[in-house]
Amino acid sequence: xxxxxxxxxxxxxxxxxxxxxxxxxxxxxxxxxxxxxxxxxxxxxxxxxxxxxxxxxxxxxxxxxxxxxxxxxxxxxxxxxxxxxxxxxxxxxxxxxxxxxxxxxxxxxxxxxxxxxxxxxxxxxxxxxxxxxxxxxxxxxxxxxxxxxxxxxxxxxxxxxxxxxxxxxxxxxxxxxxxxxxxxxxxxxxxxxxxxxxxxxxxxxxxxxxxxxxxxxxxxxxxxxxxxxxxxxxxxxxxxxxxxxxxxxxxxxxxxxxxxxxxxxxxxxxxxxxxxxxxxxxxxxxxxxxxxxxxxxxxxxxxxxxxxxxxxxxxxxxxxxxxxx
Numbered sequence: 001x002x003x004x005x006x007x008x009x010x011x012x013x014x015x016x017x018x019x020x021x022x023x024x025x026x027x028x029x030x031x032x033x034x035x036x037x038x039x040x041x042x043x044x045x046x047x048x049x050x051x052x053x054x055x056x057x058x059x060x061x062x063x064x065x066x067x068x069x070x071x072x073x074x075x076x077x078x079x080x081x082x083x084x085x086x087x088x089x090x091x092x093x094x095x096x097x098x099x100x101x102x103x104x105x106x107x108x109x110x111x112x113x114x115x116x117x118x119x120x121x122x123x124x125x126x127x128x129x130x131x132x133x134x135x136x137x138x139x140x141x142x143x144x145x146x147x148x149x150x151x152x153x154x155x156x157x158x159x160x161x162x163x164x165x166x167x168x169x170x171x172x173x174x175x176x177x178x179x180x181x182x183x184x185x186x187x188x189x190x191x192x193x194x195x196x197x198x199x200x201x202x203x204x205x206x207x208x209x210x211x212x213x214x215x216x217x218x219x220x221x222x223x224x225x226x227x228x229x230x231x232x233x234x235x236x237x238x239x240x241x242x243x244x245x246x247x248x249x250x251x252x253x254x255x256x257x258x259x260x261x262x263x264x265x266x267x268x269x270x271x272x273x274x275x276x277x278x279x280x281x282x283x284x285x286x287x288x289x290x291x292x293x294x295x296x297x298x299x300x301x302x303x304x305x306x307x308x309x310x311x312x313x314x315x316x317x318x319x320x321x322x323x324x325x
Contacts, residue, residue: 018271022278026292034240034297042239043301049232050305053225054078060122060221063214064115069105073320076313077101083310086303087268104317110202117202121163122222127254128156130226134250142283152255171203229253236298244285252280273299 058075065074077100085093098112135149166173177199233256234249244252256276277295282288 012267015267015271018275022271022274022292022296026289030289030293031296031300034293035300038236038239038297038301042235046232046235046239046301047305047308049228049235050302050309053228053232054082054309056221056225056228057082057119060119060218060225061115063217063221064118065101065107065111066208069101069107073105076316077104079309079313080317083306083313086306100317104321110200110204113202117163117166118218119222121160122218123226124156124160124163125219126222126226127257128153128160129223130230130250131156131254134247134254137247138245138251144283149251171207226257229257233298236301237294240294240297242286242290242294244281248284252277252284255280268303269299 054075058071058078061078062069062071062074077097080100081093081097083093084096087093094116097116098109101107101112102109132153135153141149230246230250230253233253234244234246237244237249256273274292274295277298278288278291281291281294286294
């Protein structure tokens with residue numbers, strides 16, 4: 001409980017500091033003006049794209065869970081999961097997916113962890129592929145940006161290798177953990193027994209997923225998820241009359257996606273999202289003022305999408321649970 005409280009306090013502090021610094025560079029009226037002048041068609045088209053993204057996220061989990069949960073039911077969980085995950089700091093909302101599966105469909109915690117882990121591996125692979133393509137296609141990048149991009153490419157490769165290695169050699173890692181806990185005399189403690197038990201469940205789920213040869217369908221779903229996510233950012237920017245080339249939007253959006261996994265991610269992403277947005281899009285051609293205003297405007301629009309779909313998901317889950325209880 002203390003750790004959760006500490007994480008929340010840190011998130012709130014980071015959010016207040018960053019938002020205050022960013023807002024000091026612009027006028028609040030500019031954000032309001034930007035939001036009120038965007039053509040409604042772009043907002044609606046963006047919302048349709050967001051629904052499509054959630055559908056493919058749902059389809060990917062549907063495949064990973066061996067089609068045991070109906071897509072319409074899983075869609076509600078995905079909507080709630082995305083809402084919670086983007087509001088809580090440091091991606092702690094990932095646990096909501098595991099919790100909802102366990103509570104409403106009696107899915108093993110190990111299955112939830114395994115499917116979520118595999119989904120994130122394919123997200124990384126899809127982001128890396130599209131990021132590298134955008135980097136190759138984007139010309140006349142500042143030297144500093146080019147250097148940073150190569151560092152990011154290197155980091156991507158390391159992360160993918162580690163994640164895939166854990167997926168395929170997870171049993172060996174679990175055996176080492178068991179040996180270590182035995183030598184340290186920790187195996188019989190409640191927390192270690194619980195963690196090792198969930199580790200076994202997760203490894204069993206990994207083995208089941210690997211045996212079904214789902215790589216192509218999972219990769220296709222992941223590429224569509226990431227591709228539509230980039231298109232969504234491009235459409236919202238276009239609605240703000242910001243006409244960056246698509247490859248630059250793709251390149252910049254990758255850094256934005258990476259920022260969400262950092263432990264400094266603020267409450268609701270406020271401050272951190274806009275800060276990274278400015279750091280990325282200013283070198284790619286926007287003025288600092290335009291970058292900050294568009295960052296806040298985009299973020300508010302996405303939060304509206306999250307709250308609408310997440311609220312819908314929560315309502316349907318509640319009503320379904322009420323009918324069955």
